[in-house]
Amino acid sequence: MKLPLKICIAVLALFLTATGKAQGEALFDQATEAYNQGEYDRAISLYQEILEGGQHSAALYFNLANAHYKNNEIAPSIYYYEKALLLEPGDPEVLNNLAFARNMTLDAISPIPKTDLQRFFEKVVFALTTNQWAYLGVFLVILFVAGYVMFLVFRTPNRKRIALLGSLAALGLGLLSTALSYLQLRAYQQDQPAIIFARELPVRSEPNPESQEAFLLHEGTRVQVEDSLGQWRKIRLADGQIGWAPSSSLRLLKDF
Incomplete structure (x- = not known):
């Protein structure tokens, strides 16, 4: 049944x-x-x-x-x-x-320029997708196992040396590929963009409506949500400014 x-x-x-x-x-x-x-x-x-x-x-x-x-x-x-x-x-x-x-938004925010090291890091980490890095890591680990088996099977010193070095290189690259997959996944999880929906939003220095106004934003501005506390969201602008805004005033982009 x-x-x-x-x-x-x-x-x-x-x-x-x-x-x-x-x-x-x-x-x-x-x-x-x-x-x-x-x-x-x-x-x-x-x-x-x-x-x-x-x-x-x-x-x-x-x-x-x-x-x-x-x-x-x-x-x-x-x-x-x-x-x-x-x-x-x-x-x-x-x-x-x-x-x-x-072009219809009112807030003109200039992003903080990235260093050469940051651009190089992003270029390497995002050269492949998270899944592609993971698949590559698994493939290289399989090559490591195959190389180690050949090291055990081969009898001549030169072949054994080549098999051992090749397997170790595959293992190192496999670990690197797995690490890059993790770093990209972590960057994706930490990236929490949101759009301001309030027509005019006073962003506070603390998660309190009575706290000092840090800066003023308008609808359509893109922000990064870094933290949450009750009905408040800690947001960061592209120029580095940080403040607190009511969660009802913005909408997360990754909220599918």
């Missing part, structure tokens, strides 16, 4: 998934048609309905951002362009539209 029940559950899950996908595609087409007709509020409502159904994609976020941009809604347009970039990094069309949306 257990096996047929599991099969029925699996079939039902597949049916519901296919049905949900079909409904999402139908809503997407309706939203796109509404957008093309200039009905941006209706398009936004339909795109949001798709998101509430648990479906998301770079195209969905991109179209939703375009609809908000047409409505002159700065923060939501930037927010959804940024989310589209998380799913499709480097997409030229998204980058181009994001640049137009950012």
Whole structure:
């Protein structure tokens, strides 16, 4: 009885998934048609309905951002362009539209220049994806084992020396590849970007509404969330300024 029940559950899950996908595609087409007709509020409502159904994609976020941009809604347009970039990094069309949306923001923040060492470190760590570094590490460890086996099998000193050196090199590179995978994963986890949604936000020096105002931000500005305390978020700007803002005034980009 257990096996047929599991099969029925699996079939039902597949049916519901296919049905949900079909409904999402139908809503997407309706939203796109509404957008093309200039009905941006209706398009936004339909795109949001798709998101509430648990479906998301770079195209969905991109179209939703375009609809908000047409409505002159700065923060939501930037927010959804940024989310589209998380799913499709480097997409030229998204980058181009994001640049137009950012021109509507009021805050001019100059990022702290990176040192040559920082740029070199990022270039090395992000040369491959986290999974690619991990797969490479596993492959090199397998080469290490194969080299060590050949070291045991070979009889001549030269072959044994070459096999041993090769296996040790593979082991070293495998450990390095695994370390780079970990560093990239850690950098991704520490990177918590958010977009300010409040039209005007006094950022405080402490997580207290009565504390001194550190600086003033406006909607659409991108910040980094470094810490949380109750309903407050510790944020950092690209120029290094740090302060506290209510969590209701911003939205995390990685909150899918």
